[in-house]
Amino acid sequence: MKLLRVGPAGGERPCVLAPDGRVLDLSSITPDIDGGFLAGGGVERVRSALSEGGLPEAGPYERVGAPVARPGKVVCIGLNYSDHAEETGAAVPAEPVVFMKASNTIVGPDDEVLVPRGSVKTDYEVELAVIIGRTARYLSSPEEAAEVIAGYAVANDVSEREFQIERGGQWDKGKSCETFNPLGPWLVTADEIGDPQALALRLWVNGEPRQNGDTKNQIFGVHHVVWYLSQFMVLEPGDVINTGTPAGVAMGMGPEAYLREGDVVELEIDGLGRQRQRMGQA
Structure with missing residues (x-):
């Protein structure tokens, strides 16, 4: 699975790249892709959402941010x-x-x-x-x-x-x-x-x-x-x-x-x- 964050610096939205190449918005699942998301079962929740379908497309965006927000080190x-x-x-x-x-x-x-x-x-x-x-x-x-x-x-x-x-x-x-x-x-x-x-x-x-x-x-x-x-x-x-x-x-x-x-x-x-x-x- 490929996780990414799109949008302007400081305003990125969490997303996932679907198998068919569409970029899907994860804002309904998590506010961001960060340590809390990774430690709290976020990846598994995204897998479930992908299998169930219904995640919205992210829509147009001009920038891809770093895929993980605010690393501690x-x-x-x-x-x-x-x-x-x-x-x-x-x-x-x-x-x-x-x-x-x-x-x-x-x-x-x-x-x-x-x-x-x-x-x-x-x-x-x-x-x-x-x-x-x-x-x-x-x-x-x-x-x-x-x-x-x-x-x-x-x-x-x-x-x-x-x-x-x-x-x-x-x-x-x-x-x-x-x-x-x-x-x-x-x-x-x-x-x-x-x-x-x-x-x-x-x-x-x-x-x-x-x-x-x-x-x-x-x-x-x-x-x-x-x-x-x-x-x-x-x-x-x-x-x-x-x-x-x-x-x-x-x-x-x-x-x-x-x-x-x-x-x-x-x-x-x-x-x-x-x-x-x-x-x-x-």
Whole structure:
């Protein structure tokens, strides 16, 4: 099942993409797609409503928002593909590299992304995002982690490399600039995806292929990552986990590859849809 939110920023309506391609309004079932919806049996209610029929069509809309509203936190895994670690000159990590992004970096999949003021190294990263559906603390095994995942989405973990690496301190200030986490277009429920370690990821800049990877090449798989994080923090419904990016980022290509105002970034993951962002200036 594919859940989405449509409408202007701050006024999105919860919807579901029907098997016949129609976008159906879920406002009669829930005010939004958020942690409360995911933890409170919202997905099952939508399944029942779809089988019974009668959900109204959403009608015209100009914008798709992020598929989950107001995540409590965005947790990210760095250097999770060996080819990406190699291109950045980093050693393959023995344990997942964990950092955070501000949750208000999340925007819609086709929203404008802003190059920060003073930036010369704004970068892109296509990533598989995990959306948590149940509270998770101290999970006993990676196998148990599968039970707390509501679904998956496409994420662009936009980064400013000078802020991240050359300005000292933590990575977060190169990761948390406004608009730096386009998400969506859909939250695709875990049952529809099946094996999260069998998804191809691709990204283009101005039509030029830059990234072409597969989640089978992750150093730490999705279930391992969720289990691992639960040993250090409580994961809550609606939380988003970005699970790393394959090779092909601008940082591994040279100064001319970084993003500038007017550039167009397109990215997709098999089964999860496609994003398109035009770069603006903060």
